[in-house]
Amino acid sequence: MPKTKKNKKTILTKSNKFDLLKSVKGMPDILPKDGAWWKSIIQTGQSVSELHDFHFIETPILEPATLFELAVGASTDIIEKEMYVFKTKGGDRVALRPEGTAPVVRSYIEHHLGYFASPLKVYYYGPMFRYGRPQAGRERQFHQFGFEILSDNDPVYDGEIILVALEFLKSLKFKNLSLKINTIGCKICRSNYREKLRKYYQDIKSKLCCDCERRLEKNPFRLLDCKNENCMPLRNNAPIILDYLCQNCNNHFKTVLELIEDNNISYEPDPYLVRGLDYYNRTVFEIYSLDFKWALAGGGRYDYLSEMLGGRCIPGVGVAIGIERLIETMKLQQMTPHLKLKPRLLFAAVGDQAKKASLRLMNELRSNGIVVIEALGKKSLRAQMKIADKFKVPLVLIFGQKEFFEKTIIVRDMKTGAQESIILSKLVEEVKKRIK
Ligand SMILES: [Zn+2]
Ligand SMILES: [Zn+2]
Structure with missing residues (x-):
């Protein structure tokens, strides 16, 4: 017996030492060997931002937890399962930011940024945090490069946001990109559609997975997004929003599509693209790599976000690009990082x-x-x-x-x-x- 005890102790000490010298699960270091990739992406993002007149903004990594609960929506995966929330020593309930748009809108309201520029065009980059199951290419700490245009609901800015994201990817020499785009309407037409969608799924409730059954009442849009193989075919007969759009939303979407065509961007309308976050309305889109069938960028309009936070109406549109995903794709395509300064x-x-x-x-x-x-x-x-x-x-x-x-x-x-x-x-x- 004493022998076992001794062994146990040794093993424990060893493993403790080992853990101490390991980064927290899902939060990897970015090492010098990958430095050229990170630098080339951030430098490219910065030059594209300058060319398109976007200005730098940086918000803190910690925000009040309520900010994201109100903006992203209580029934989303991010809030239900993935947000790092904790109390500070002073008793404030804070969260590690799971996304970058809500903090930018919070900052806009707090500092009256509309006073200095209208619309306000900003870009940011930095780490985001979601407590998901760590898997290859999806860590708990990941980085996004984002662009936002605030205080204008003109469709020209939806076009500009899509263009700046595409320019960013093209400057990094990405090819074979595809734009998936949809509209999810406004308060009025969206609630009509929501009811139709709820009814459709209500009638086939017995066929739904547990997650979908639970979300049916609170957030039926999410059912279109479900990756469960039993649920996926069910959406083929689901009603689509285009049939329920009000005149204003219809015109808005039409203009966005015209702008995109005008700029020779090929696109694929996807009536089931809804994006998981509550703050989106009207235009939503994703930019795909056709070679890998995964999204490199995603975004949309969020005209009600400021009001959801208790501010006045400040319409906005934005896009976020996942930096780790870009690097992964560039490596798989055997692209090379290109830097402004090379050792000579x-x-x-x-x-x-x-x-x-x-x-x-x-x-x-x-x-x-x-x-x-x-x-x-x-x-x-x-x-x-x-x-x-x-x-x-x-x-x-x-x-x-x-x-x-x-x-x-x-x-x-x-x-x-x-x-x-x-x-x-x-x-x-x-x-x-x-x-x-
Ligand atoms: Zn509408
Ligand atoms: Zn499902």
């Missing part, structure tokens, strides 16, 4: 005096926009040169004791192997000539 040369130095002077010289190059890599901690030139091969830089600068005294430096062209000596006072000029 390695700086190698041998000898104490030369090494000491290296920092100043490298800084001079860097101040002139040249990305320099180095491995100065390694003593031998050979070991330093290995890094040049690894990162495939076209040029290496070699700075030894002799060069230090002669105030020169050796430039080696890695492609041809040719070496020549240049004077230090012309370093930047000479390097620029060679890496054009």
